[in-house]
Amino acid sequence: MLEGLVARLATTGSSIYKSLQSREPESYDFLSYDYLLHETLSYYTAMFESIDVILPRNHKERINVEQHCLASNNVNIIACEGAERIKRHELLGKWKSRFSMAGFEPYPLSSVVSATIRALLKDYNNGYGIEERDGALYLGWVDRILVSSCAWK
Incomplete structure (x- = not known):
């Protein structure tokens, strides 16, 4: 599916595809735009699939979340760079490193929280x-991690 979209962008001469091909990765990202596009599409495909099973596409709450959160995130990640890029999806390892350098220490997660989330997910x-691993809690859809959480003090 993803490869088909990228191929379609390439064959139509899409300005998005041309722009992605001509840009050099930013020094702070160390990622090619092809990789960034692929990862972004893969992540948001999983995100939308996970929403599909709990909210119909015409549901008011879903539309609100898609328009005000997910759409702006997608545009910001793919189309913006430098100072214009205000949202960055970064790996948990980078955040852990930042917190450690700032003098914070990992704080153990409550097993009650994990058990409660597991019980709630069964209803969906x-x-x-x-x-739960390495002091963090990972929430995923099928085989893709969507969000991670950890505590620091």
Whole structure:
């Protein structure tokens, strides 16, 4: 699916594809735009699939979240760079490093929180998953991690 979209952008002479091909990765990202596009599309495909199973596409709450959160995130990540790029999806490892350098220490997560989230997820769909490792809690859809959480003091 993703490869088809990228191929379609390339064959239509899309300005988005040309722009992605001609840009050099920013020094702070160390990522090619092809990789960034692929990861962004993969992540948001999983995100939308996870929403599909709990809210119909014409549901008012879903439309609100898609328009005001997800759409602006997508545009910001793919189309903006430098000072214009205000949202950055970064790996948990980078955040852990920042917190450690700032003098914070990891704080153990409550097993009650993990158990409660597991119980709640069972009510939605078996595609959702939760994993606890390395002092963090990971929420995912099928085989893709969507969000991670950890505590610091």
